[in-house]
Amino acid sequence: MATTVNGVFREELRDAILRSKVLVVGAGGIGCEILKNLVMSGFADIEIIDLDTIDVSNLNRQFLFQKKHVGKSKASIACETALTFNPDVKVIYYHDSITSSEFGLSFFKRFTVVLNALDNRAARNHVNRMCLAADIPLIESGTAGYEGQVELIKKGLSQCYECTPKAAQKTYPGCTIRNTPSEPIHCIVWAKHLFNQLFGEEDPDQDVSPDTADPEATDTAGEGALQAESNDKGNIDRISTRVWAQSCNYDPEKLFTKLFHDDIKYLLSMDNLWKKRRSPTPLNWRELPDGVAGCSKEINQPGLKDQQRWSISKCGSIFAESMKSLSQTLKSCQEKSPGNHLVWDKDDQHSMDFVAACANIRAHIFGIPQKSRFDIKSMAGNIIPAIATTNAIIAGMVVLHAFRVLENNLQACRSVYLRLKMNHRNQLLVPEKAVNPPNPQCYVCAPTPQAVLAVDTSSMTIKELEELVLKNRLNMIAPDVMIDGTGSVVISSEEGETESNNDKKLEELGIKDGAILKVDDFQQNYSLTVFVVYREKPGPKDDSPQFLILADKNALQPKEREEEEKTEKSSSSNGQTVTETPDVAKKRKNDAKDEIAAKKRKVEIDNGDDSDDICIISNDTCHDNSSELKKSTLRKRKPSDDIDCLIVCDDD
Secondary structure, X not given: OHHHOOOOOOHHHHHHHHHOOEEEEOOOHHHHHHHHHHHHHOOOEEEXXXXXXXXXXXXXXXXXXXXXXXXXXXXXXXXXXXHHHOOOOEEEEEOXXXXXXXXXXXXXXXXXEEEEOOOOHHHHHHHHHHHHHHOXXXXXXXXXXXXXXXXXXXXXXXXXXXXXXXXXXXXXXXXXXXXXXOOHHHHHHHHHHHHHHHOOOOOHHHOOOOOOOOOOOOOOOOHHHHHHHEOOOOOEOOOOHHHHHHHOOOOHHHHHHHHHHHHHHHHHOOHHHHOOOOOOOOOOOOOOOOOOOOOOOOOOOOOOHHHOOOOHHHHHXXXXXXXXXXXXXXXXXXXXXXXXXXXXXXXXXXXXXXXXXXXXXXXXXXXXXXXXXXXXXXXXXXXXXXXXXXXXXXXXXXXXXXXXXXXOOHHHOOOEEEOOOOOOOOOOEEEOOOOOOOOOOOOOOOXXXXXXXXXXXXXXXXXXXXXXXXXXXXOOOOOEXXXXXXXXXXXXXXXXXXXXXXXXEHHHHXXXXXXXXXXXXXXXXXXXXXXXXXXXXXXXXXOOOOEEEEOOHHHHOOHHHHHHHHHHHOXXXXXXXXXXXXXOOOOOOOHHHHHHHHHHOOOOOOOOOOOOOOOOOOOOOOOOOXXXXXXXXXXXXXXXXXXXXXXXXXXX
């Protein structure tokens, strides 16, 4: 290995590599590459953790795995295969979740450096907090298609993973999904809900039938249809979609007629919905069109089969085939155990075919552009196709950063961005000019972490505060909450201790506008002060979130007020208006500005690193708009930005 060859590393670095103890979190696309680089570089003591198992779809880019390994632990097989490269390395694996209580503060303190190769935000946040608490350097990484990035997270020196707000996962109002879809993603979400209603775990919030409670509909909307459905006593018999499907033995024609004809006719009876919208067109099972919208016939352009758009007639055929196959699979599962159900998987052919066919049929009905199976798979799985080369480049940069950490040259560990195209300096790997300092308002790494919770205290329950705000949004594991000033404990991590509070509204327990909550998560060694601010609950048709988490109360002021303050601060210079804005964080210039500036001045030479600097080489989760993900990947961080993929996600 590299450490056994004289001249590859300086003596000090060689000794540091041999003495170091490294933790790799994640054994997916990037994790496999990192592990290979570590064992080939001569690292002698490595531990790797991953809860996932190997899937067929992993084999095209996660080269430590083979077909015979499908279904086995990623961490176990990665460890086994890596040892064939260097049998002298000590590699320990854990088939477990990094958020498990056994991987506490004492576990993290054993390591010299931690290398992240994760694919979800919750785990990233947890590792970020544990490394801050243990004061251990963390090297974060991620990829998205051809783009990626690497950055160092070190307490007191650099920004942590949570120094910049991450945009919440995109959600859509139920009435939009069920009644008035206007985008392909609305139809895809509806199709996934339909899969669960028919074959998966039923969720009342994922109903696919027309929403009669839609506030935009009139009071008498659908009255005729309701009367037609009523029984002799004037009552309406309501049964679940699955019960109805089972009653007709999952007959494709009957299901198609109900979903894409009868339910659409019912929607048409809600007159108020279609005054300013294009009304949907019901479909007849026996008269499905052979063409694709905008074309005279089905598109059969050269290329991969999955990238061709299906005609509605073909969608109907695939709907019937997948319905038959999935119903048989469900029957077999339930014969083994009555409570069994199917789980939608983008890599399962029949599950994916079903969602693609249903989404395109519904899109056609509402006049929405249809998508190829490939596009629907990406949107439904909320993924950007992973590329092995990108993973390899980013993993290489991770290990180069690890070398600098071992040399205690932390200032050289600048964030690096892998670009889709070269910039004006012919760089594909673009480094920051310096390590980004911590955000003083960060609610995780600030000396006294604080956050503002803007919420309707009269409608949110204590259980929602725990699950939606603390665990989901703030990524805590086992929070304890006490009202400051009174000492009342409203949420306890001890099971059953505060269970009686779950259904109570916040204001019932004294949590109102101006209240201060002291929140502790002893498992993460993390404490946070939360200031509660009243915010009226958004209406049913309002896309705004139920609550907001902010680092600064001033962010709650209306935009009009912000504009007024900016205008007051503005001053005139050479006939131009110059507006003063707070320099919250040093921002990397984008390429467009760099190009303009380059024409006006000589290119500066950065002498910050040694001759092996990445510049000479030209050197990871949940919104579902992949184009926005791509745009935000290389954007420089600023605490006021709403960036979801500041560290973009590894594939899995």
